[in-house]
Amino acid sequence: MQREDRKAAIAAYKERKAVAGIYAVRCAATGEIWIGQTPDVDAVQNRIWFSARMGSNPCAGLQRAWNAHGATAITFEVLERLKPEDSAYIRNAQLKERASHWRTTLDADTI
Numbered sequence: 215m216q217r218e219d220r221k222a223a224i225a226a227y228k229e230r231k232a233v234a235g236i237y238a239v240r241c242a243a244t245g246e247i248w249i250g251q252t253p254d255v256d257a258v259q260n261r262i263w264f265s266a267r268m269g270s271n272p273c274a275g276l277q278r279a280w281n282a283h284g285a286t287a288i289t290f291e292v293l294e295r296l297k298p299e300d301s302a303y304i305r306n307a308q309l310k311e312r313a314s315h316w317r318t319t320l321d322a323d324t325i
Contacts (some may be wrong), residue, residue: 226315229261231298232253232254232256232257233254233255233256233295233296233297233298234251234253234255234292234295234296234297234305234308234309235251235252235255235292235293235295235296235318236249236250236251236255236292236293236294236296236309236312236313237249237250237251237252237255237258237290237292237324238250238290238291238293238316238320239262239276239288239289239290239291239325240288240289240291241276241279241283241287241288242283242287242288242289243282243287244277244279244283246274246275246279246322246323247320247321247322247323248275248276248322248324248325249293249313249316249317249320249322249323249324249325250262250313250324250325251309251310251312251313252309253290253305253309255283255295257260257288259290262276262290262325263285263290265278266281266285266288267285269281273323273324273325275323275325276288276325292305293316294312294316294324296308296309296312
């Protein structure tokens with residue numbers, strides 16, 4: 215990649231609008247589900263997969279499932295994208311409420 219192309223790609227990434235949302239990580243082998251909330255739903259999967267590959271995912275259940283069954287048994291799914299909010303306080307309250315709803319609905323754990 216040329217230097218100018220790389221700089222343009224980095225600038226485009228920094229300027230993009232992050233979309234908050236709720237996501238699920240599922241283990242096909244065990245049927246376990248973990249629900250999480252994030253201010254940037256498009257970037258969170260990379261963070262989760264990286265920490266699991268390194269053996270340092272903070273969610274012990276997810277890390278155990280990853281170690282036992284491998285990456286092919288784990289899937290990522292965006293459950294809900296929130297509308298953009300001007301206030302971080304309102305966005306965080308919505309994230310907390312919607313994550314709780316999904317945990318109850320899917321009988322899932324927290325990631």
